[in-house]
Amino acid sequence: MSDRQSSNAYWQANLKIIYVCIAIWALVSYGFAIILRPLLSGIKIGGTDLGFWFAQQGSILVFIVLIFFYAARMNKLDRDHGVDE
Amino acid sequence: MSQFTLNLIFIGLSFALYIGIAIWARAGSTSEFYAANRGVSPVMNGMATAADWMSAASFISMAGLIAFTGYDNSTFLMGWTGGYVLLAMLLAPYLRKFGKFTVPEFIGDRFYSGTARIIGVICLLIISITYVIGQMTGVGVTFSRYLEVSNSTGLWIGAALVFCYAVLGGMKGITYTQVAQYIVLIIAYTIPAVFIALQLTGHVLPQTGLFGSLNGSDTKFLTTLDQVVTDLGFKSYTGHHGSTFNMVLFTLALMIGTAGLPHVIIRFFTVPKVSDARKSAGWALVFIALLYTVAPAVGSMSRFNLTTTMWPGAATGETFSQPAVSLDSIQNDPEKEWMRNWQVTGLLDWEDKNGDGLIQYYNDGGESEALAAVVTEQNLQGNELTTVNRDIMVLANPEIANLPGWVIAIVAAGGLAAALSTAAGLLLAISGAVSHDLVKGAINPNISEKGELLAARISMAVSILVATFLGLNPPGFAAQTVALAFGLAASSIFPVLMMGIFSKRINKQGAIAGMLAGILSTLLYIFTYKGWFFIAGTNMLEDTAANWLFGISPASFGVIGALINFGVAYVVSNATEEPPAHVQDLVESIRVPRGAGDAQAH
Numbered sequence: 103m104s105d106r107q108s109s110n111a112y113w114q115a116n117l118k119i120i121y122v123c124i125a126i127w128a129l130v131s132y133g134f135a136i137i138l139r140p141l142l143s144g145i146k147i148g149g150t151d152l153g154f155w156f157a158q159q160g161s162i163l164v165f166i167v168l169i170f171f172y173a174a175r176m177n178k179l180d181r182d183h184g185v186d187e
Numbered sequence: 188m189s190q191f192t193l194n195l196i197f198i199g200l201s202f203a204l205y206i207g208i209a210i211w212a213r214a215g216s217t218s219e220f221y222a223a224n225r226g227v228s229p230v231m232n233g234m235a236t237a238a239d240w241m242s243a244a245s246f247i248s249m250a251g252l253i254a255f256t257g258y259d260n261s262t263f264l265m266g267w268t269g270g271y272v273l274l275a276m277l278l279a280p281y282l283r284k285f286g287k288f289t290v291p292e293f294i295g296d297r298f299y300s301g302t303a304r305i306i307g308v309i310c311l312l313i314i315s316i317t318y319v320i321g322q323m324t325g326v327g328v329t330f331s332r333y334l335e336v337s338n339s340t341g342l343w344i345g346a347a348l349v350f351c352y353a354v355l356g357g358m359k360g361i362t363y364t365q366v367a368q369y370i371v372l373i374i375a376y377t378i379p380a381v382f383i384a385l386q387l388t389g390h391v392l393p394q395t396g397l398f399g400s401l402n403g404s405d406t407k408f409l410t411t412l413d414q415v416v417t418d419l420g421f422k423s424y425t426g427h428h429g430s431t432f433n434m435v436l437f438t439l440a441l442m443i444g445t446a447g448l449p450h451v452i453i454r455f456f457t458v459p460k461v462s463d464a465r466k467s468a469g470w471a472l473v474f475i476a477l478l479y480t481v482a483p484a485v486g487s488m489s490r491f492n493l494t495t496t497m498w499p500g501a502a503t504g505e506t507f508s509q510p511a512v513s514l515d516s517i518q519n520d521p522e523k524e525w526m527r528n529w530q531v532t533g534l535l536d537w538e539d540k541n542g543d544g545l546i547q548y549y550n551d552g553g554e555s556e557a558l559a560a561v562v563t564e565q566n567l568q569g570n571e572l573t574t575v576n577r578d579i580m581v582l583a584n585p586e587i588a589n590l591p592g593w594v595i596a597i598v599a600a601g602g603l604a605a606a607l608s609t610a611a612g613l614l615l616a617i618s619g620a621v622s623h624d625l626v627k628g629a630i631n632p633n634i635s636e637k638g639e640l641l642a643a644r645i646s647m648a649v650s651i652l653v654a655t656f657l658g659l660n661p662p663g664f665a666a667q668t669v670a671l672a673f674g675l676a677a678s679s680i681f682p683v684l685m686m687g688i689f690s691k692r693i694n695k696q697g698a699i700a701g702m703l704a705g706i707l708s709t710l711l712y713i714f715t716y717k718g719w720f721f722i723a724g725t726n727m728l729e730d731t732a733a734n735w736l737f738g739i740s741p742a743s744f745g746v747i748g749a750l751i752n753f754g755v756a757y758v759v760s761n762a763t764e765e766p767p768a769h770v771q772d773l774v775e776s777i778r779v780p781r782g783a784g785d786a787q788a789h
Contacts, residue, residue, distance in 0.1 A: 113778050120276050127272045131265045132435050139427065148398020149407025150425040157261035158253075158483040159394060162268045162476050169275045169469035176280075177462055185779040187460045 112183040119175050123168050131161040190592050194333045197596035198603060201371050202348055205364045205607075209352030212360040217636055220357030220643050221288035221619055227362055227457040233470025235362045236454045238369035238604070239612035240267075240445075240471070241478060242318075243325025244668070246372060246605035249479075250584075251577025254486035257424035262434055264479055266441025268472060273446040273681075275468035279455040281688045281777045283464040288456065290449045290616075290680065291624040297687040298698040299770055304628060306702050308620045310679045311449045314672045315613045315620075316657070318450075320665040322610035323658025326603060332532060332582070333599035339659055345607060346655040353611050354647050361611045362457060368604035373477055375601020378594055379585045380481045383488045386588060393484035404503070411504040412491050418506040419494070420553015424487060430732070436743040444673030444745055447681030450609075450616040461780035489580040492587050496523070497548035497572060507561055511545040525586030534576035535583075540568040548572035614654065618647040663721035670713050670742040678705035678748025686756055691774045693756050694766045701756025709748035713741045 134142060139153025147155050180186035214220040227235070245267070253260045285293050291311060295304025323342055330341025352360040380393040388408055390396030401408050413423045422428050445451065454471075455464045495502040500509035517523050517537065529535040537546045543565065549558055551570050561567070582602070585594045622643040627634050634642065657665070664671055679702050686693040686701070693701075714720070716730040728734045730741065739747060765771075776782070 110775075110778075116778075123272065123276060127269065131269055131438065135261065135265060136431060136434050136438070149400075149409035149411075149413075150398075154258055154261075154409075154425050155398070157258060158264055158397070159480050161265050162472075162479055165268055165272050166469060166472050166476060168272055169465070169472060172276055173462065173465040173469055176465060180462065180780050185781045187462065187780050187783055 112179065112185060115179055115183075116176065119172060119179070123172050127165065127168060130156055130164045135161050188592070190595060191335060193592045193596040194599050197593070197600045198334065201367075201600045201604060204367050205348060206351055208363045208367060209355050209360050212352075212356045212363045214355070214357040214359045214640075217288070217623075217640050217643065219359045220640055221456070221615075221623065222453075223357075223359040223362045223457040225457055225459055227459075229458055229463040229467035230470050231366055232362070232454060232458050232463075232467045233472075234369045234474050235365035235457075236451065236467070236471035237474035237478075238365040238372065238608035239454055240451055240475060240609070241369075241372065241605055242609035243322055243329075243602065243606035245478065245482075246376065246602055247325065247329075247578050247581050250482045250486040250489065251580035252486075253483050254490040254580045255575075255577055257422070257487075258427055259429045259434065261483075262438045262441065264483065266438045267445055268475060268479055269438070269442040270445025271468050271472040271475070273442060274451070274455070275465050278446060278452060278681075278684055278688070279464045279468055280461045280780065282452060282684070283455050283458065284461050284777045284780060284783045285773075286456075286783060288453075289619045289623050290452055290684070291620055292628065293687065294683055294698070295624070295628065297770065297773060298683075298693075298695045299767065300695040300699065301629060303683075303695060303698050303702070304624055306699065306706075307680070307683070308624045310675055310702070310706060311616060311620045314448065314675050314680075315450060315617045316654070317664055317668050317672045318448075319610055319613040319617070319654045320657045320661055321668050322606045322613065323654050324661055324665070325606035326610070327658060329599060329602040329606065333596075342655055342658050345603070345610075346651055346658075349607060349611050349614065350648065350651050353614055353651065354644050357643065357647070358453075358457060358615055361615055362454075364611065365608045368608040369474060371597075371604040372601040372608075373474070375597045375604070376478050376481060376485075376581075378597060379588065379590055380485050380488075382590050382594070383492070383584065383588045384484060387488055387491065393481045393488075397484040397487060406504060408491070409487070412487055414504050415491070415494050415498075415501040415506050418501075418555055418557050419498070419548065420550035420555045420558045424490075430738060432738060433740055433743055436739060436746050440677050440743045440745040441669075441673055443681045443749055444677040447676035447679070447684070448672070449620075449676075449680065450612040452684075453616055453619065454612070459783075461783045485584065486580060489584050489587060493575070493580075494548070496526075496587065497546065507557060511547040513545050514539050515544065517546060522589060525583050528586070529579055529583050534574065534579050535572075536574035537572050540571050541566050546571045610654065614647060614650045617650045618643055621646040621650070663718075663723070667713070667717060667721055670717065670744075674709045674713060674742070674745035674748065675706060677745030678709040678752055682749045682752040682756070686753065688774070688777060691771045692765055693760045694763055696763045697756040697758075697760030700759040701752040701754075704755040705748045705752030708751050709744055712736070712739075712744045712747075716741045 135157035142152045145152040218224050291304045291307030294307040326345035327338040327342040331338045352364050384390050384393040384396035388396035388399040389402050390399045401411055413425055417423050458464050458467050497512050498506050500506055517526050547567055549570050626642045627639050683698055683702050715727050718726040
């Protein structure tokens with residue numbers, strides 16, 4: 103990916119949205135649900151703590167939101183750059 | 188009406204529906220056979236993808252995996268859903284734009300190499316065949332349990348059904364039967380879950396019931412469950428007991444493995460537009476989440492029900508306030524008939540070791556003061572519920588909760604739908620690789636459209652026979668789906684596709700070297716601990732955490748294999764010449780959506 107990096111603004115904008123989404127994707131699953139769970143254990147929810155909720159339910163819901171967010175942002179980007187179908 | 192008749196009616200009706208769809212959705216061209224003529228709406232494709240994805244393991248085993256391990260097995264929940272985020276952003280839209288029929292075809296074109304394509308075919312075949320054996324055995328087991336036929340008869344009936352719609356309809360027939368199968372399996376999964384959530388917590392939604400309070404009590408359900416299982420010497424349900432490092436690594440291996448599974452990727456070739464491929468991944472995850480967010484509730488609540496059956500006092504959280512269930516009750520009470528039914532199958536068994544007429548269920552090596560006192564006082568000689576197969580958590584769930592017979596019949600039809608829909612998707616990936624990548628791509632490039640369609644149907648028929656044969660005589664690797672199929676998908680297919688899209692610099696040499704390094708390192712690591720080609724006794728090191736390299740479990744190694752693949756491909760590509768101009772143009776073209784509609788005339 104190093105040389106001949108696509109200079110195309112559309113592609114760069116796409117990559118930027120992907121970076122943001124992937125960061126959130128990793129934060130909720132690997133972060134909140136696993137690594138950061140001890141830090142969040144003070145936040146109680148339904149007989150357990152926030153990390154457990156993220157591990158068994160929350161991260162899946164965030165994943166769904168992320169995909170629809172990405173799809174919507176990309177539709178707009180496609181139109182703005184005149185590459186929509 | 189007897190339970191057998193009910194099962195027969197529900198399974199028969201669902202099969203009649205699938206056959207009706209098969210007759211309606213016959214394929215007349217290769218485009219219909221491989222990609223349903225790219226005319227499937229994003230929502231429909233999402234539903235079909237959900238059925239394609241959710242296998243016998245998701246339907247039957249996953250709740251049980253969570254039930255007996257609790258929080259630590261959340262890896263499966265996150266791992267088997269998080270891959271769709273990667274698919275939606277990193278693979279599906281660009282591969283749809285590429286507009287061809289198979290995953291190896293993209294690898295071959297992008298890396299301008301027949302060798303790369305063949306390596307892709309080999310990976311696809313290992314992954315999909317490992318995976319399909321589990322589905323075929325699942326069909327056999329479900330049939331034999333609910334329709335009182337032998338395992339092999341059940342398998343042949345299932346194979347004949349898949350034959351009808353897969354050979355006739357290809358991707359088109361499979362897509363619409365998968366939509367129907369999704370509806371059957373989600374109803375089958377949800378109904379017992381709602382009943383049980385209502386009984387225990389008063390919540391209609393199992394998702395909120397999991398975090399609610401027990402009926403008639405202020406104590407949260409999960410608090411009571413933790414209390415009861417730790418009383419019996421088991422590890423707490425919500426606690427984290429394993430290694431954090433491996434939990435992260437295993438989840439990541441499942442996620443990138445999911446995104447690299449060929450039978451899932453090809454589903455996104457069936458939608459009309461690139462934007463539909465993105466949206467469709469979202470819908471797929473919505474439909475998958477309807478089962479995956481219910482599974483933890485099913486798992487925890489059925490574990491609670493099982494425990495309160497064994498220790499009636501556990502219902503209020505005071506485990507030892509009443510004596511354990513009596514042998515007499517298990518053998519004679521009508522509401523414990525399910526225990527006797529499942530004892531016959533060998534999935535459940537008990538033995539009154541100390542001869543006190545009670546069956547005490549607990550963890551032998553467990554550390555619990557309350558338990559230690561009971562063990563001494565009642566002179567216990569060991570756990571007396573000697574076998575509890577985790578699959579019962581879903582299969583016996585309706586019976587444990589005393590639900591009506593038709594619910595049990597629906598669960599039977601749902602289990603079959605889950606196994607059959609995944610099997611059909613895998614068989615399509617296999618037969619496409621054989622007829623399109625091997626026959627047309629390598630052996631006879633001049634084959635006519637009609638000739639290729641015939642080749643596709645023949646390879647589908649042969650694939651079904653091979654899968655049925657392997658289902659009847661499962662080889663050693665069949666049980667290693669998670670390590671082998673996900674490991675290879677993560678270490679070979681996912682990286683090579685991603686580099687093919689996101690880099691213009693990775694060339695033929697880099698891709699081939701990367702794939703080989705990824706696959707071979709992953710196989711070597713798995714074989715070191717699981718035995719060469721999974722032959723027992725040939726493993727070089729014992730499969731225990733202490734022996735693992737840096738504590739990495741063989742099932743998580745796909746992540747390391749992927750890193751090796753990326754690294755080798757990068758180094759080799761930079762040491763050799765850059766890809767030709769037409770390949771760089773191809774990469775430019777798949778990065779923009781416009782023109783995807785034309786790509787189908789191919």
